[in-house]
Amino acid sequence: MDLTAIRSRMAGTEGRLYWRSLGELADTPAFREYLHREFPEQASEWNDPKGRRDFLKLMGASLALAGVGACTKQPTEAIIPYVRQPEDIVPGRPLFFASAIVHRGYAHPVLVESHMGRPTKIEGNPDHPASLGAADSFTQAALLDLYDPDRAKTVTYRGEVRSWSNFLTGAQGALTSQKSRQGAGLRFLTGPITSPSLAELMATILRDYPQAKWHQFDPAAMHGAPWSGASEYATIQxxxxxxxxxxxxxxxxxxxxxxxxxxxxxxxxxxxxxxxxxxxxxxxxxxxxxxxxxxxxxxxxxxxxxxxxxxxxxxxxxxxxxxxxxxxxxxxxxxxxxxxxxxxxxxxxxxxxxxxxxxxxxxxxxxxxxxxxxxxxxxxxxxxxxxxxxxxxxxxxxxxxxxxxxAPVEAMPVDRHASLAELASAMDAGQVEVLIIVGGNPVFAAPADLKFGERLQKVGLVAYWGTHVDETAHVSHWNLPAAHPLESWGDARAYDGTVTLMQPLVAPLYEGRSPHELLALFSPQGDRRGMQIVKDYWTRAFAGAGGWTMRDGDGQAFKDADTFWRRVVHDGFIAGSAVTAGGPGTSFTPAPAVAPPKPAPGTPGVAGAARPATGGGAPSTTVPAPSAPSAPPAPTSAVAPSAPSAPTSAVAPAAPPPAPAPAAPSSGGLEIIFRPDPTIWDGSFANNGWLQELPKPLTKLTWDTSAWISPRLAASRELHNGDVIELRYRGNTAKMPVFIVPGHPQESVTVFFGYGRRMAGRVGNAIAEAQQFNAYLLRTSDAPWFGHGLEISKTGDSYPLATTQEHHAMEGRAPVRVATLEEYKHDPAVIAHQGHTPPKTLTMYPEHAYDGYKWGMAIDLTSCTGCGACTIACVAENNIPVVGKEQVARGREMHWIRVDHYFEGSPDNPQSYHQPIPCMQCENAPCEVVCPVAATSHSSEGLNDMTYNRCVGTRYCSNNCPYKVRRFNFLLYSDWYTESLHPMRNPDVTVRSRGIMEKCTYCVQRINHARVDAKREDRQIRDGEIVTACQATCPADAIVFGDLNDANSRVSKLKTQQRNYGVLEDLNTRPRTTYLAAIRNPNPELGSTTASAQTERH
Structure with a gap:
């Protein structure tokens, strides 16, 4: 890292200087070489060293997202008509269902689009207070997880295929033994639970097995519980x-x-x-x-x-x-x-x-x-x-x-790192005989000092319920497949406590069951379907059990329980149930005691007959009357949070393992910081190709992890991006490539856990070299988030990193415009002064007349947070393929909307700006005039349309696009033979093939749907009726789309704002997509730019 060259360039620059990477700021030869290839003028062509067959074999399911189409011969597919067409299903008309995706125990409310009975798109629930119609990237990418061909498909015992009935039979002896000992050797390990009905199931199990213990673990759990200790501010809230x-x-x-x-x-x-x-x-x-x-x-x-x-x-x-x-x-x-x-x-x-x-x-x-x-x-x-x-x-x-x-949203919140440590100690002491693990993959994600995988082998019976046959499944006796949230009935609470209902949109693709159906197997009522469990709980809650008071959105009482149930399932949530609105916290109370159902003659098992999980079924005809339930057992130390007076346990809790000795202070030691990965989180999304290829915020890295270091630390250790370092911390060792991040603390190193997977699936499995890039190998249970004493050393190896930070650069131009609030108040024209807008008459293009609709978009850079949710929304909506790391490294990613990230100021602590870049839909489009076959053309409504079956792949349009928003299918990135992926594709969007150019279409399929509806009702399309995929999902509401010919439309009003400008307006392209400049509000006492305290301190 040549800091001298960076300082020299910054000193010699007048005005604002925006840069996307340190390579661009230093104007390194590597950056200039990449720029030469990206803007080809007699430039050499990229060559493919791999054959197509090897490429497809390497990428596997990550390439299976684009489908078939265009001019390529497709395999024969039989069409089977309905004998009796379902009443609600009309070909070509999607249905929408309210449901929820549960992540880390919390509900993320969604509205799921379904075509012909198959989910094809996930968006936020616009009526839910926790969503308002938006969704994050994890929630949207859950759709790909549903169709993942690597999902756990069937029950297995030591790798051999079994059935749920076999599992129940095999567990009978162990449970009978535990019953006689009140569950002294029985343990449950789950993530956080906010589901009221699931919490009741767990409380019921612990009532029937008083000596059993419930442990919780979440790799991204808070650092210690904020309620620990004894003080006025230590209550659980x-x-x-x-x-x-x-x-x-x-x-x-x-x-x-x-x-x-x-x-x-x-x-x-x-x-x-x-x-x-x-x-x-x-x-x-x-x-x-x-x-x-x-x-x-x-x-x-x-x-x-x-x-x-x-x-x-x-x-x-x-x-x-x-x-x-x-x-x-x-x-x-x-x-x-x-x-x-x-x-x-x-x-x-x-x-x-x-x-x-x-x-x-x-x-x-x-x-x-x-x-x-x-x-x-x-x-x-x-x-x-x-x-x-x-x-x-x-x-x-x-x-x-x-x-x-x-009141707490989670049921029985605890310090989860301590809870897992207690479980590990109990396993080591031989006190755990039966362990039921409900998700979480602790063998991979547990801190290194617990040696969880080794201790797990001391347990007599381990049953693991998970979505994949992962690291924990491989060392468990029983592997029980989990149902996807879109296959399940359930409930959970959002961040504010709003109760959110889950309903299945499709029958389980495999033999998966929901967590409700799993825990029900250990309860007195035995094997029950998910709908029966959830509806039974909320029917009793409607009658007053658990402190609930049910009202509709207008505050009125429901007519009866059936009306209440239908309404909340339709809406996807219970209005007024948020803890901030007076709703109760999630209680930990067992269900009223009822006589267990009589098994049918010949039914095997200990808790009723095993039946395939269909996610539905009629509820019980007899609902227990609300009554005071039996008192729950005193929670053990594995469940109860620390409090001034600790509750007693039926048995003395096992002592946790001794904490590792703190690192000895060392003048040469660095601080290590642990964080979940921005795109695959704790590793649970490692097999999701959409998220793997989503550029991570700030670095734009894809498909890999890295150790973040500051420019000064990199210069002092002579490190460059991709250099592999060895990290040593508290006796543990790992390796990682470094990535130099402006604004990082000087004497700290940040590592992200989630990578280094060995058994994630064909997309998420790390190659041998990258299996050491695993931050969990360094993590300890007593210092889960940061600690001192890290030593790093350069190994001499280099690892290629695929980052898009320098891709599609605009040759030193300043696409972002920025001002402070005081500057904008003093002179609103300060934004216009940062660029040049030629007069509309200065053009050789013929003027288009837009007598009907005139579509346009405005993006507010003050609101945009750079989260990348718009990119995943576009991928899901438009059947955009995943191309793999090698192709991304060559600049061949296929995303129709990218989020550019710009820095300004000193690399020690720069300011940052984000700018989403879709197609600008130029009125004077440079791409249209150079296409020799008219594959790209102008519509009567101003859209820059693509006709895929005309495209012959000259790529002239891409070369002539100053915004670099066109994408070319260099290879056939599709998989015709993985059947589970076929139903995922949006039937309203053509799937492109090799040799085809593609780009953002303003979601023209949604425009056409609205046009048909308006024509049928003999009216104009209303403002807000068309919402593009990126606009719908944007959490910050930064993207607005509409008709520019409607002076009262929201987008028209935004474009009259003095902050509005077009990127590269001086080229006279007259883009329909424009931006509202970013405004900062600095404190005058601290200056208009952020000064770096690190500069003087280190």
């Missing part, structure tokens, strides 16, 4: 933030934009408070104090990069400065520990000039906005930071205004 009411926000290493159960709604609320117009020139201000660069930090008006271990100290100083804490008199749970000598050297002291300046400005701003400010602690910070934030919010009058603390 769930925070819900109201960013739409906050004018000043302080983030303490909290990435509320980039992750978390509530990030979709949080993005909308944050963006709404930040949205400005010509009439409303007020917006919120965001201060971010963070370690690893995040999307939240990228949107911050001021960002302070610090080590993760420094955040707590800064939070204490801020609390003291606000007057919410007195030195030496913090509540006992958050009393500061004496710092070590090494910590004193690295943590900024109260007298630090840069910290003092920051704190003074923040305190002044917070005090000026009491009751309209908000302090948000990071999920991966210790409990003390959470409690300090709660104290400060209370002192500022924010509690009840910008933040609500309510």
């Amino acid at each position: 769930h925070p819900v933030y109201h960013f739409d009411k906050a004018d000043v926000i302080v983030s303490l290493d909290a990435d509320f934009i980039g992750g978390g159960p509530g990030n979709v709604r949080y993005q909308r609320d944050f963006a709404d408070r930040r949205r400005i117009t010509d009439d409303r020139k007020e917006m919120n201000r965001l201060y971010t104090i963070e370690s690893t660069p995040t999307l939240t930090g990228a949107k911050a008006d001021h960002r302070l990069p610090v080590k993760a271990s420094e955040v707590e100290n800064i939070a204490r100083e801020l609390s003291l400065a606000l007057g919410s804490g007195v030195a030496g008199q913090f509540p006992p749970a958050i009393a500061p520990a004496p710092p070590t000598a090494s910590a004193q050297a690295s943590v900024p002291q109260p007298g630090s000039p840069e910290i003092a300046k920051w704190l003074a400005a923040i305190v002044k701003d917070l005090n000026a906005h009491r009751g309209r400010s908000l302090i948000v602690p990071g999920d991966y910070q210790p409990a003390a930071v959470h409690q300090l934030a709660r104290i400060m919010n209370a002192a500022l009058g924010n509690t009840g205004a910008t933040v609500t603390y309510a």
